[in-house]
Amino acid sequence: MSSTPRIVNSEDLPSWLGSMMRTFFRPPVDEMVEHYRTAIDLSRALGVFDGNEAVATLRSAAQEFTVPGLETIPVSALTNVTVAATHRRRGILTDMITRDLASSAERGEIASILVASEWPIYGRYGYGPAVFSNRLSVDTTNIRFTRPVAGAVDFSDTDEFDRVAPAIYDRHRRHQPGSILRDEHWWDRDLRRALGGSDVNKNFQAIYRAPSGEEEGYVTWVPEPKLDDMRTETSLRVEALVATTIRAYHALWHFLCTSDLQRSVTAALRPVDEMLPLLLDDGRRVRTLGQHDFVWVRLLDVPRALSARTYGTSGSLVIDVQDSLAHAHGRYRLSVEGSAAQCERTTDAADLRVSVAALGSVYLGGVSWAAHADAGAVSEETPGALELADHLFRTARAPWNNTWF
Numbered sequence: 001m002s003s004t005p006r007i008v009n010s011e012d013l014p015s016w017l018g019s020m021m022r023t024f025f026r027p028p029v030d031e032m033v034e035h036y037r038t039a040i041d042l043s044r045a046l047g048v049f050d051g052n053e054a055v056a057t058l059r060s061a062a063q064e065f066t067v068p069g070l071e072t073i074p075v076s077a078l079t080n081v082t083v084a085a086t087h088r089r090r091g092i093l094t095d096m097i098t099r100d101l102a103s104s105a106e107r108g109e110i111a112s113i114l115v116a117s118e119w120p121i122y123g124r125y126g127y128g129p130a131v132f133s134n135r136l137s138v139d140t141t142n143i144r145f146t147r148p149v150a151g152a153v154d155f156s157d158t159d160e161f162d163r164v165a166p167a168i169y170d171r172h173r174r175h176q177p178g179s180i181l182r183d184e185h186w187w188d189r190d191l192r193r194a195l196g197g198s199d200v201n202k203n204f205q206a207i208y209r210a211p212s213g214e215e216e217g218y219v220t221w222v223p224e225p226k227l228d229d230m231r232t233e234t235s236l237r238v239e240a241l242v243a244t245t246i247r248a249y250h251a252l253w254h255f256l257c258t259s260d261l262q263r264s265v266t267a268a269l270r271p272v273d274e275m276l277p278l279l280l281d282d283g284r285r286v287r288t289l290g291q292h293d294f295v296w297v298r299l300l301d302v303p304r305a306l307s308a309r310t311y312g313t314s315g316s317l318v319i320d321v322q323d324s325l326a327h328a329h330g331r332y333r334l335s336v337e338g339s340a341a342q343c344e345r346t347t348d349a350a351d352l353r354v355s356v357a358a359l360g361s362v363y364l365g366g367v368s369w370a371a372h373a374d375a376g377a378v379s380e381e382t383p384g385a386l387e388l389a390d391h392l393f394r395t396a397r398a399p400w401n402n403t404w405f
């Protein structure tokens with residue numbers, strides 16, 4: 001067997017996908033091979049093969065990532081990372097990921113992002129947790145919203161939803177730091193067309209229209225029916241609730257929570273600063289059932305990353321970044337004047353020292369510099385630098401991402 005990763009070709013796909021699915025405890029699905037042939041950039045898919053059989057998989061895709069200030073930056077989205085149980089702990093992941101990161105840096109991608117299956121894996125490669133998610137439940141019995149809703153929510157069939165929802169999502173993600181784009185292949189899979197078979201779309205869908213008729217949001221949900229002594233205990237599980245305006249957000253939650261024959265609404269992958277409790281006469285009806293890390297960020301080009309976003313105040317800091325893979329290693333001056341930020345290499349003395357993983361974690365403002373300093377990943381060389389860093393990087397709303405990749 002050669003343990004050197006190589007780029008995958010079209011003939012490799014059945015074995016490559018089979019190996020990947022097996023590691024995630026799922027049987028391979030025939031339709032996936034066809035879907036992957038057209039949906040993925042094969043030149044960015046790596047495999048390690050034992051003869052013709054894949055024993056390790058990894059691929060990345062070009063993505064757009066929205067940062068504070070609403071610029072979208074080119075990043076690499078890493079996914080499908082697996083090493084067969086028979087071939088673990090021999091350095092195969094390390095080979096694949098260092099190769100993928102080097103290619104991303106060569107292409108000029110500013111960062112690599114991923115969703116980690118397990119927390120301990122990716123810090124060593126310079127990734128830090130940057131976007132967190134909440135899972136919540138709403139007790140909807142006799143629920144009351146404090147203000148009236150405007151506009152209309154209508155049920156939608158899959159054809160209409162498919163025509164309308166992608167454009168709504170695209171407007172949403174351009175205004176939501178932490179979000180990424182969804183291409184047509186993503187929607188194919190989401191609407192379960194690509195995988196067909198028994199895995200058909202079981203969602204209900206509704207679209208919100210403003211009084212002017214403008215489509216400003218949508219919700220998809222799956223009812224989980226339950227009757228107890230003829231009393232309904234049905235819950236509605238939200239798959240996605242996306243709104244480009246506050247009135248759409250308000251009306252969609254109102255529609256779900258006040259619809260008949262249900263007692264609760266649950267939702268995962270929600271923002272950690274969900275606004276819903278503030279719209280209710282009793283905000284405690286919304287309970288956070290859990291919180292977890294979602295998107296991890298690994299910066300590759302510090303000057304472009306830090307120049308791309310806007311900041312909470314003006315100021316200047318010299319940040320010394322430690323990166324054992326070299327991409328982000330070095331000392332940089334970040335200078336912010338109003339909405340203009342500049343970041344370039346410098347030889348000036350450092351105000352702060354930070355690991356590249358911690359810098360990725362604070363990049364979107366979702367985790368504080370102070371927290372990483374307390375945890376030992378940031379050291380303050382100039383008194384006051386830590387406080388200034390937090391004032392600079394802080395954002396009014398938390399970063400959020402509701403797109404699996």
Ligand SMILES: CC(C)(COP(=O)(O)OP(=O)(O)OC[C@H]1O[C@@H](n2cnc3c(N)ncnc32)[C@H](O)[C@@H]1OP(=O)(O)O)[C@@H](O)C(=O)NCCC(=O)NCCS
Nearest residue numbers: 081082083088089090091092093094115116117118120121
């Ligand atoms: C995660 C996975 C890809 C690691 O592959 P691997 O080839 O065994 O990793 P490597 O041999 O390159 O290990 C590199 C280092 O990471 C550590 N590591 C790898 N996986 C780890 C895990 N799950 N938990 C903790 N540490 C882990 C190794 O111990 C090693 O540490 P060291 O350098 O200090 O010795 C593999 O275990 C796997 O396929 N897991 C199931 C699928 C999965 O979780 N994929 C990730 C999707 S996001």
